[in-house]
Amino acid sequence: MTSRILNCNLRRYFCRTNQHIEFGTTKTSSDKQSPPSPSNNQTQHEGLSQECREQIEQMEKLKSDNEMLTDKYKRALADMENLRKRTQRQIEEAKLFAIQPFCKDLLEVADVLDLALNSLEKVKTEDGAASLDSGVHKGIKMTKEVLLKTFKKHGLVPVKPEGQKFDPNLHEAVYEISKDQSNRPAGHIAHVLNIGYSLNDRPIRPAKVGVVKME
Template sequence: MASRTLARLGCSVSKGLLQSSVRSQRAAQVALSARNGSTSPNSENPQQSFSIKNGDGKRLPSSDFYAVVKEAVAKDVPEEEFVLPKEAFGVIGAEYDALREENADLLDKYRRALADTENVRRRGQKQVEDTKIFAIQGFCKDLLEVADILDMAVQAVNEKQIEENPQVKSLHEGVAMTKTVLLKTFAKHGLVPINPVGEKFDPNKHDALFEVPAEMAKVEPGHVAQVMKIGYSLRERTIRPANVGVAKGN
């Protein structure tokens, strides 16, 4: 009687253990299928596929990805014995290639943005420098009239008058010295005269008032034969063109 009872109890325990094992295996297959995209829990060789991204599309840390793969394919395997399957390595390789392309694209955009920023900085710096330089342009133009008057005053007195009249000579020297100091001050600030006798006519620097016949000109055709009024440039920018006569061609 006791032996029969023990036998029945052993059968019940064995049957329960077997059913529990089957249920565990089916649950593991379902979990693996859910992770691998398979819909058949009875499939003997499910097509394994893994994703390194979570449901939000964000990349998993390497430790989390490793844990997900191990949970899906080798939950009961000791940590030191577990080896990533080929499919998981494929996911890592594909993700590495994608990150390389993304990194190259971001690096290119960064370099372009850096170059654009540098160009903007240089343009801004040049504009500031130009503003400082050419802020006095209007003031310089007004002073040019003073220089013109001093020049006319110096040229209005001939050598004979200077020699015969000491007062005229003294006055002439004073005006000439004033003109010299003024021109030196102009040059100090980048304002220089344009006196282009003999130079080729340049519409950016010269204003042609008339033509000089070829037989009267001492320069080649198309060149400045006579300067009626000198011009001025500020830091190589013409602020007043020279009034000139140009030699006429044959």
């Protein structure tokens, strides 16, 4: 009887001990944290790399846009400066050449005075003396001098290209002569029939000339 009771108590003890051991083992295993898997680390790394690439691409785009805008700004400044200079030059030219039509009309007056002077110099008195000292001649000559001074004051000057090389942009060839008829080189102006005029260094009327023929 006593041995039976002892055996029962031993069984109960071992059963309780096993239960405590199993419970401790289960609790210990549940308290342990599982380490992160390699796949999670790789996913996080790929996410960061993608974000960095996007930021780099955005910075490159902003840099390119900034360079493009800077270039456009510089070009706009250059265009504005060129426009300012061109406008200023046009204003100055307008001031210099605004009287050009009026000057061309006055050239006819100068031509008439030249014809009058040339005619009077050829007129002779009854006794054969040239009438260079006549009052009419002096009056016309003085008028021509005053007119030329007024021309010069406003930048209008006569052009007498005799002996110069013929330039079709500045001269108007009326006739040609052979080289043996002139001591001028070929292609040069031998005679000036009608003087030209320039306004502020710009030709407004070409001189009518006779040119030595080219061989």
